[in-house]
Amino acid sequence: MAKITITLDSDLAIEVMLLAGARSPQDAVELIVRDYLARGHRTEARTGNAADQERFADRRSAPEEGR
Secondary structure (H helix, E strand, C coil), X not given: CCCCCCCCCHHHXXXXXXXXXXXXXXXXXXXXXXXXXXXXXXXXXXXXXXXXXXXXXXXHHCCCCCC
């Protein structure tokens, strides 16, 4: 996997280290980003994605019959 370098303000790096419980800023940022991505994937799994919205759009716009 390719690696990149990111420059952060030292206060932000320290806060991320404290939140993640990591000893190095690089490990802390990696843990935070991985957690953020995992949460996004869990949310997509529960709520669906943009393709699901298009699939259900026709059902919502059709009037209900028989009432």
